[in-house]
Amino acid sequence: MIRVDGQGSGKSLIQVRGLTKTYRRGGEEIQVLQRLNLDVDKGDFVGFMGPSGSGKTTLLNLLGGLDVPSQGSITVDGDEITHMSGSKLTQWRARHVGFIFQMYNLIPVLTAFQNVELPLLLTKLSKAERRKHVETALNVVGLVNRMDHYPRQLSGGQEQRVTIARAIVSDPTFLLCDEPTGDLDRKSADEIMALIEELVANHGKTVLMVTHDAVVAARAHTTLHLDKGVLVEASKLGQGVVAGGVA
Amino acid sequence: MKFRSLIFANLFRKKVRLILTIGSFAIALVLFTFLAVVNSAFSRGIDIAGADRLVIVNRIGLIQTMPISYDDQVRAIPGVKYVTHDHWFGGVYQEEKNFFPQFVIDVENHRKVYPEFIVPDDQWNTFVKDQQGAIAGATTAKRFGWKVGDRIPIKNSLYGPTKTWEFNLDGIYHTAKPDGDQGQFWLQWKNFDENVPAVIKSTAGWYILKLDSPDDSVRVAKTIDAKFANSSYETKTETESAFAAGFAKQFGNIEFLILTIGSVVFFTLLLVTGNTMAISVRERTSELAVLKAIGVTDRTILFLVLAESTVIALFGGLLGLLLAWAAIPVISAAVTGLLPPLLLSKTMLSLGLVFAIFVGMVSGLLPGISAMRMRVVNALRRV
Numbered sequence A: 001m002i003r004v005d006g007q008g009s010g011k012s013l014i015q016v017r018g019l020t021k022t023y024r025r026g027g028e029e030i031q032v033l034q035r036l037n038l039d040v041d042k043g044d045f046v047g048f049m050g051p052s053g054s055g056k057t058t059l060l061n062l063l064g065g066l067d068v069p070s071q072g073s074i075t076v077d078g079d080e081i082t083h084m085s086g087s088k089l090t091q092w093r094a095r096h097v098g099f100i101f102q103m104y105n106l107i108p109v110l111t112a113f114q115n116v117e118l119p120l121l122l123t124k125l126s127k128a129e130r131r132k133h134v135e136t137a138l139n140v141v142g143l144v145n146r147m148d149h150y151p152r153q154l155s156g157g158q159e160q161r162v163t164i165a166r167a168i169v170s171d172p173t174f175l176l177c178d179e180p181t182g183d184l185d186r187k188s189a190d191e192i193m194a195l196i197e198e199l200v201a202n203h204g205k206t207v208l209m210v211t212h213d214a215v216v217a218a219r220a221h222t223t224l225h226l227d228k229g230v231l232v233e234a235s236k237l238g239q240g241v242v243a244g245g246v247a
Numbered sequence B: 001m002k003f004r005s006l007i008f009a010n011l012f013r014k015k016v017r018l019i020l021t022i023g024s025f026a027i028a029l030v031l032f033t034f035l036a037v038v039n040s041a042f043s044r045g046i047d048i049a050g051a052d053r054l055v056i057v058n059r060i061g062l063i064q065t066m067p068i069s070y071d072d073q074v075r076a077i078p079g080v081k082y083v084t085h086d087h088w089f090g091g092v093y094q095e096e097k098n099f100f101p102q103f104v105i106d107v108e109n110h111r112k113v114y115p116e117f118i119v120p121d122d123q124w125n126t127f128v129k130d131q132q133g134a135i136a137g138a139t140t141a142k143r144f145g146w147k148v149g150d151r152i153p154i155k156n157s158l159y160g161p162t163k164t165w166e167f168n169l170d171g172i173y174h175t176a177k178p179d180g181d182q183g184q185f186w187l188q189w190k191n192f193d194e195n196v197p198a199v200i201k202s203t204a205g206w207y208i209l210k211l212d213s214p215d216d217s218v219r220v221a222k223t224i225d226a227k228f229a230n231s232s233y234e235t236k237t238e239t240e241s242a243f244a245a246g247f248a249k250q251f252g253n254i255e256f257l258i259l260t261i262g263s264v265v266f267f268t269l270l271l272v273t274g275n276t277m278a279i280s281v282r283e284r285t286s287e288l289a290v291l292k293a294i295g296v297t298d299r300t301i302l303f304l305v306l307a308e309s310t311v312i313a314l315f316g317g318l319l320g321l322l323l324a325w326a327a328i329p330v331i332s333a334a335v336t337g338l339l340p341p342l343l344l345s346k347t348m349l350s351l352g353l354v355f356a357i358f359v360g361m362v363s364g365l366l367p368g369i370s371a372m373r374m375r376v377v378n379a380l381r382r383v
Helices: A056-063 A086-096 A112-122 A127-140 A156-168 A186-203 B004-011 B015-048 B070-075 B121-129 B138-144 B189-195 B214-227 B240-249 B254-283 B285-293 B298-334 B346-373 B376-381
Strands: A014-025 A028-040 A045-049 A071-076 A097-100 A174-178 A206-210 A222-227 A230-236 B053-058 B080-088 B102-105 B133-137 B151-156 B163-175 B185-188 B206-211 B235-239
Touching: A014 A056, A028 A056, A028 A071, A028 A230, A045 A056, A045 A186, A056 A071, A056 A174, A056 A206, A086 A097, A086 B298, A097 A156, A112 A127, A112 A156, A112 B004, A127 A156, A127 A186, A156 A186, A174 A186, A186 A206, B004 B298, B015 B254, B015 B298, B015 B346, B053 B214, B053 B240, B070 B080, B070 B206, B080 B189, B102 B189, B121 B133, B121 B163, B133 B138, B138 B163, B163 B185, B185 B189, B206 B214, B214 B235, B235 B240, B254 B285, B254 B298, B254 B346, B285 B298, B285 B376, B298 B346
Parallel strands: A045 A206, A045 A222, A097 A174, A174 A206, B102 B185, B133 B163
Antiparallel strands: A014 A028, A014 A071, A222 A230, B053 B206, B053 B235, B080 B102, B080 B206, B133 B185, B151 B163
16 A cells, blocks of 8 residues: 555555655755655556656656755665665665666667667676576566667667666566656557556555546556655556645 | 785776776877887997997097008007908988998908907908998898898998999808897998099098907097107097997987976876876775775775786787787887887886886775775765
């Protein structure tokens, strides 16, 4: 169950408590996120919606350990990441987070296979083991026959599939998707969303997704709305949500 | 190395830029190697100078002579083992451009003082008996296609009216070390003395003495100069290496010149490679950010950039050294007589390679550190 009232049982996969992020621009202090609470269980699929500047991407960056909060805590699978050093956080990301970006962000000079293999280069897996994992991930996204293609030889939808394969190849604890269909046509977007749904339904993945697109957001189990750094609304779509907004 | 494919794929991302960078690196390294070879050629005389040899010249200058009678007086000084004397002949073989150093030598003692010059005994004995004889260095003999038994005409205008002296080539000398001076031409002092004007007769251009021990050099030098002080031919005695260094300085401060040009080449290389890497890193900001996001450590990012700049430098360096290896013998042949032989030794090749790798690493350092310090969130926002 997804809760935003800070009253979770403590057994959630992701627990966010009093999360605040403040930036200073000139002399002005801008509060991007304000004392935000969130509990996400394993296998949940959460969509975050909101206007530009509402703090969606900032929240995603904080959950992915790419940025540090000004206040509050984030605990993932029992590990509190908010006080980890930079190098610890890097290691933690490699193990626990799979990133899916709007612009795919594949390395253009590497083949699909090599792009998907990148996260595994940080592990102690042998070459043969890495190959097996990469082929499995590419099989999941339906691109095993395109593994030797370079990104420029793939369509946008196929590139995003490679990105998804790269995100899941190391079997991370959860996936963070930042506008995963933002650069795709509707048909490709549908295919990508179907793939993400399949990852949740058949592979038990936990997915947190930021999107502007209400149609895409509707595919998530739950959609949370952010406005000016505050969770102002929670709409129940698939699973139960305990709404509370700001605690 | 797990990231090998990424490093090489990035290298070949912009092929034209890669070729131009490697090309400029290679050309700069050719220039750098050439300068190092010239410097080495000028300092070689200093390096191979015998530690136990002193050179006596006229205090006024090298072109002033000294009486031949100094020979016996110097020989009598305790600590002096052998004494020999030379004269500069300064003739021209066929044309002015065919320059090579010609020395008038004292056949009785020359071999004792200079054991590093190797002449077969039979050739040497023929030379000693032949007053019109001459011995040529292997390089000079090869340069003009001379062989033992040839008659060598050399025009000279230093000693009286211009006259052609004819010599019988009785032998060819080599040196024990391949980088030794094999360009000289020796003729007999007796022949010289009989054919020069009266004012030059019974003189020596300079004396070379071999000591019992190098430890005696200061004492013996002081004794000699004191002995001939206030005479008509005061002397200046110094070690052979000091003499060789002074001789090299006649061409100007070669070492300073080479150091200056070398420094310019070094910084140009740094800027060229550093600029290439800086542009390359900037172009890949989002990719580096993604690598960091998926868990590549800052150190690995730095390593990737350094590896790339080092590989560029290594390719450029190898190409440059290959070009230098091919070009320097040609240049050396073209400037024979004007400059000492230019030799590109294995040590110099190794140093060139080390230099290239060093430049590669240093030039990648700034872009590498900036990539390492880049914040993922900021970099991703720039996409």
